[in-house]
Amino acid sequence: MAALGTLLVSALLFLYDRTRDYDPASYFENVSVLRQAKQLDARWELDAMKSKVGINNNYDPLVDPLNDLSALRQRMAEIIAAQGGDDKRALSSADAAYRSALDKKARLIENFKSHNAVLRNSLLFLPTAAADVRELAGQGAGGDPAARARVQAEVDRALLDTLVYVQAATADKSAEIDAELARLMTASKGLPADFANRVGIFVAHARTILREHETVNGLLGDIAAAPTAARIDDFNNILNGTRQRASVHAQKDQLYLLFFAGALIALLVYAAGRIIRSHAVINRVNAELKQANDRLEERVQQRTRELQEAQAELMTIARKAGMAEIATNVLHNVGNVLNSVNVSAGVLGAQVRASRSQGLSKAVGLLDAHRDDLGEFLTRDPGGRMLPDYLRKLAQTVSTERQGMLDEIANLTKSIDHIKDIVATQQLHAGASMLFETVQAGDLIDDALRICGDSLARHRVRVVKEFDDVPAPSLDKHRVLQILVNLISNAKHAMDGVPDRAHLITVRLQAAPDDKVRIQVVDNGEGIRAENLKRVFEHGFTTRANGHGFGLHSSILAAQEMGASLTAHSDGPGKGAVFTLDLPVNAGKETRVDPTADAKEAI
Numbered sequence: 001m002a003a004l005g006t007l008l009v010s011a012l013l014f015l016y017d018r019t020r021d022y023d024p025a026s027y028f029e030n031v032s033v034l035r036q037a038k039q040l041d042a043r044w045e046l047d048a049m050k051s052k053v054g055i056n057n058n059y060d061p062l063v064d065p066l067n068d069l070s071a072l073r074q075r076m077a078e079i080i081a082a083q084g085g086d087d088k089r090a091l092s093s094a095d096a097a098y099r100s101a102l103d104k105k106a107r108l109i110e111n112f113k114s115h116n117a118v119l120r121n122s123l124l125f126l127p128t129a130a131a132d133v134r135e136l137a138g139q140g141a142g143g144d145p146a147a148r149a150r151v152q153a154e155v156d157r158a159l160l161d162t163l164v165y166v167q168a169a170t171a172d173k174s175a176e177i178d179a180e181l182a183r184l185m186t187a188s189k190g191l192p193a194d195f196a197n198r199v200g201i202f203v204a205h206a207r208t209i210l211r212e213h214e215t216v217n218g219l220l221g222d223i224a225a226a227p228t229a230a231r232i233d234d235f236n237n238i239l240n241g242t243r244q245r246a247s248v249h250a251q252k253d254q255l256y257l258l259f260f261a262g263a264l265i266a267l268l269v270y271a272a273g274r275i276i277r278s279h280a281v282i283n284r285v286n287a288e289l290k291q292a293n294d295r296l297e298e299r300v301q302q303r304t305r306e307l308q309e310a311q312a313e314l315m316t317i318a319r320k321a322g323m324a325e326i327a328t329n330v331l332h333n334v335g336n337v338l339n340s341v342n343v344s345a346g347v348l349g350a351q352v353r354a355s356r357s358q359g360l361s362k363a364v365g366l367l368d369a370h371r372d373d374l375g376e377f378l379t380r381d382p383g384g385r386m387l388p389d390y391l392r393k394l395a396q397t398v399s400t401e402r403q404g405m406l407d408e409i410a411n412l413t414k415s416i417d418h419i420k421d422i423v424a425t426q427q428l429h430a431g432a433s434m435l436f437e438t439v440q441a442g443d444l445i446d447d448a449l450r451i452c453g454d455s456l457a458r459h460r461v462r463v464v465k466e467f468d469d470v471p472a473p474s475l476d477k478h479r480v481l482q483i484l485v486n487l488i489s490n491a492k493h494a495m496d497g498v499p500d501r502a503h504l505i506t507v508r509l510q511a512a513p514d515d516k517v518r519i520q521v522v523d524n525g526e527g528i529r530a531e532n533l534k535r536v537f538e539h540g541f542t543t544r545a546n547g548h549g550f551g552l553h554s555s556i557l558a559a560q561e562m563g564a565s566l567t568a569h570s571d572g573p574g575k576g577a578v579f580t581l582d583l584p585v586n587a588g589k590e591t592r593v594d595p596t597a598d599a600k601e602a603i
Contacts, residue, residue, distance in 0.1 A: 004267060005264070005267055005268075005271070009264065011256075011260045026082075027239065027243045030079050030239055031236065031239065033072055033075045033076065033079070034076075034232055034235060034236045034239070036072055037069060037072045037073075037076070037232050038229055038232050038233075040065045040068050040069050040072070041065070041069070041105075041228045041229055041232070042229070043065055044062070044065040044066070044069075044105075044109070045223055045224055047061035047062050047065065048062060048109060048112055048220060048223055049220065051112075051113075051116055052112075052116055052216055052220060054120065059113050059117075062109055062112075062113060066106055066109075069102060073095075073098075073099070073102075076095055076098075076235065077095070079091070079239070080092055080095060083242065087238065087241075087242045090238050091235065091238050091239070094231065094234045094235040094238055095235065097231045097234065098228065098231035098232060098234075098235060101226055101227045101228045101230075101231045102228050102231075104226055105223060105226040105228055108219055108222050108223045108226060109223060111219055112216060112219040112220065112223065115212050115215045115216050115219060116212075116216050118208065118212050119208075119209060119212035119213055119216055122205045122206075122208040122209045122212065123163075123166060123209055125205055126159060126162060126163075126202070126205045126206060126209065127159065129198070129201050129202035129205055130155050130156065130159045130202055132198045132201070132202075133151070133152060133155045133195070133198045133199055133202055134152055134155070134156075136148075136194065136195050136198055137149065137151070137152040137195070144190070144191075147187070147190060147191060148191060148195065150187065151184065151187050151188055151191065151195075151199060154180065154183065154184045154187060155184065155199065155202055157180065158177065158180050158181060158184060158202075158203075158206055159202075159206075161173070161176070161177050161180065162177055162206050162209055162210070165177055165209075165210070165213070166209065166213060169213055169214070169217065174210050174214065177206070177210060178207070178210060181203045181206055181207060184199060184202075184203055185199070185200065185203055188200070334419050337415050337418050337419050337451060337485070338415075338419070339454075339455055340411070340415045340451045340452070340453075340454060340455070341412060341415045341416065341419075343454035343455070344408045344409075344411045344412040344415065344454075345412065347408050347454075348405060348408050348409070348412070351401060351404060351405055351408070352405075355398075355401055359390070359394055360391075360394060360398070363387060363390065363391055363394070366383070366384075366387060367387075370384065411450065414447070414450075414451075415451060418451070418478065418481065418482075435476060436474045436475060436476060436587050437474065437475070437476075437477060438472045438473070438474050439472060439473065439474075439475060439477050439480075440472050441470060441472070441473060441509055441517050441519060441583070442467050442509055444477065444480055444481055444484060445465070445467075445484060445507055445509060445519065447481055448481055448484035448485050448488055449463060449488065449507070451481075451485055452485060452488045452489060452492070455489070455492060456488075456492060456505070459492055459495070459496070459503060460503055461492055461495065461503040461504070461505055462502065462503065462504050462505070463504075463505050463506075463507065464504065464505070464506045464507070465506075465507050465509075466506060466507070466508045466509070466510075467508075467509040468509060468510040468511065470509060470510065470511050470517045471511075471517065471585050472585075473516075473517045473583045473584065473585045473586075473587070474584075474585070474586055474587045475562055475564075475583055475584075475587055476561075476562055479558040479561065479562060480558075480562070480581075480583065482554075482555070482558060483555040483558055483559060483566070483581060484519070484521075484581075486551040486552065486554070486555045487521040487555065487579050487581070488505065488507075488521060489551065490521075490551060490552060490579070491505050491521050491522075491523035491525065491577075491579075492505070492523075493525075493544060493547070494523050494525030494526055494527075494576075494577060495523055495524065495525035495526070496525075497525065497526040498524070498525055498526055498574070501524060502524075503524070503525075504523070504524050505521065505522065505523050506520075506521075506522040506523075507519070507520070507521055507522075508520040508522065512582050515584065515585050515586065516582045516583060516584055516585060517582070517583045517585060518580060518581070518582050518583075519580075519581045519583070520578055520579065520580050520581075521578070521579045521581075522576065522577075522578045523576050523577055524576040525576055525577065526573060526574060527570045527571065527572055527573045527574050527575045527576055527577055528568065528570035528572075528573075528577050529570075529572070529573055530572065533568060533569070533570065536552055536568050537552050537553055537555075537556040537566070537568070538553060539553040540553070541553075552568075559581060562583070562584075562587060563584050563587055564581060564582055564583045564584065565580075565581070565582045566579065566580070566581050566582075567579070567580050568580075
């Protein structure tokens, strides 16, 4: 029903919009424009005739209609633009024909103005020329007086005939006057030159009148025959046809409009009846829904209690899982450092077992054996004479061994301190703030390489350091150190799968945008698949058979706690990997990522 109603409303709107397109007032306005154009065209022809007979003293009346017609042509162009389809093409064709006829008529008017001006000038001057001849004849300018009198009479007759011809021109009359003028020119040849010249001027103007009068009459005929009015009628006929078709369509649209309006009213009445009938059904359904809602509310309350109990149980499980994760991370981090502890302890044991200090006991035994003759033993006995040099060299050797042991003990102490810091950091993780201090990032990298140094040496890994001058950042030294140890250890393991190439780790230190220090650990190991790049920092994710997936996860958590960022990039398997750690130079307030509020219980 809704679709049918929408269809009816759409049809009504469409038909109403179409009926609005039919505008009789616009049609009558267009017809008025065409009538004005036709009236101006007729007045133009009439003004040309008035100019010919001398009623108009100037040619302004022949100029003004053309300007007015040009303005009306702009209105006709607007009429064409308002049409569409075949009507527009037909009107455009009629307008082009009208424009051509109007241009031709304008050219004829211009020619008429030129020739009529010559005609009017000659007509005005012709009586003056005749008077000049009459004046010379009266003065007795020489020659035969009878001949002058005859010529004067011929001039007066030609003047009268010419003026009569102008009022009622015929071809025979024109030929007759032209013959008179020829006889007049012949008769004037025997007269004095001055008199003959005056007669020649008269004859020239009379002939000009004959010629221009015929030309002007021909131009007036062409002007009257110019089909401008017919072209306007063609334009008007096309508009009439357009109006008739539009009127027929408008009547049909009005009938359709009434039909669809009636259908819509019937549909509304039917819908109102349906609404009234369904009111009782709605009341009954509402009552049933209220009962169902009451029962549903009881069930929701019961389910809410069950969910609260389940949520409490899940929170307990989550806390235990968080404590297990933290404990796992602690053990992983401690395990990394214990590798260095074991190496240092092994080196110390080897140094003690191979110590040259045992030779001191033998030297003391020789001295005890020759206690009574010690002087003679040291000066005369070959073995005694060598004993002082031996003791001196032994002292140097023992001193060197002692310094090496002290260095290993220092390394061992630093590793043990680092283990203590790892444990202490995790113990404080639940609520204490981190300790930020200004540290040289290059020194931290060197400490991390030292902790991993023995392991790197065993795996034949060459380390290249590319350090730029960077500002000293404010950071939690032990967290950053643990991140670097994990990244270096991860890079070392990544190269175990590519035994066919030299193992190389490049550690870069450089400035980064946004006032940060960037540390990059680059390896040429087995690389990372594209689908694994987003998972390398997940807890428990690893691609190594004996890996646990704890190191990178704990590293990114530690970086986030300090407001730093840790990212990974690889061009694919076999193309190595780059891990980038961006540290803020001026660390702000601590940013915590707390897996569980009971972290201390995991330690």
